[in-house]
Amino acid sequence: MRPLSTFSSCRSLAGTSRGSWPWTRSPAPTLYRRWDSVHVLLEEVAVAALTRDGESAPDTGSLQQDLTEWAQVIARDITRPHRARYLRAMVSARTEILASCPVTEKRREQASEVVSRARERGEKTPSVPQILDHVIAPLYHHVVFALPVDGEYVRRLVRDLLAMAE
Numbered sequence: 350m351r352p353l354s355t356f357s358s359c360r361s362l363a364g365t366s367r368g369s370w371p372w373t374r375s376p377a378p379t380l381y382r383r384w385d386s387v388h389v390l391l392e393e394v395a396v397a398a399l400t401r402d403g404e405s406a407p408d409t410g411s412l413q414q415d416l417t418e419w420a421q422v423i424a425r426d427i428t429r430p431h432r433a434r435y436l437r438a439m440v441s442a443r444t445e446i447l448a449s450c451p452v453t454e455k456r457r458e459q460a461s462e463v464v465s466r467a468r469e470r471g472e473k474t475p476s477v478p479q480i481l482d483h484v485i486a487p488l489y490h491h492v493v494f495a496l497p498v499d500g501e502y503v504r505r506l507v508r509d510l511l512a513m514a515e
Contacts, residue, residue, distance in 0.1 A: 394435065406459040412467035412474060413511055419463060420484050420503045423456075427492045440493055456485050475514040483510045 407418040426432055439452070460480040467474045475483075484506045491498045 394438070404455070404459070406463045408466055410470070412463070412470075412472045413507060415463045415467070416480070416484065416507045416510070417504055419459065420488065420507060421500060423485065424488050424498045424500075424503050427488065428498050433492050433495075436489065436492055453481070456481060460485070473514050475510050479510060479513060483513070 407415050407422075409415050409418060427436055457477060460477045464474045464477055464480070484503075487506055488498060488503070490496075491502070
């Protein structure tokens with residue numbers, strides 16, 4: 350059984366008070382006052398866990414190295430067991446096609462940083478959508494479906510992407 354302080358923390362985040370208990374004939378406080386369903390709650394937790402503020406893509410001076418290091422950081426992060434569970438929970442919570450996703454938007458910003466720096470150095474670059482579609486999306490796909498993700502897989506994704514940009 351979880352300690353009361355855990356539920357109290359949830360109530361605090363949800364903006365509910367301790368309120369009444371069922372035997373008082375008043376509605377008991379629930380998490381659903383802030384989140385319409387457990388799926389919406391799971392999605393919000395997953396998005397918060399998968400998009401940490403202050404994260405920026407590496408700046409090594411080489412597009413290939415920047416992309417490889419960045420993708421390896423993401424791969425290490427999302428393959429950790431609790432992160433993989435968050436990611437799967439977020440996917441499970443989706444009931445509709447969305448116009449945007451906070452996780453994708455964060456990755457788009459980071460990819461834009463990498464591309465911008467590489468262009469300033471005069472390097473030939475893939476587009477941001479190509480980076481998302483051919484490096485980032487496959488990483489998330491592998492984690493969602495419990496497929497292996499390792500350093501060689503990451504390096505291959507980056508090599509394939511850069512071959513497209515030539």
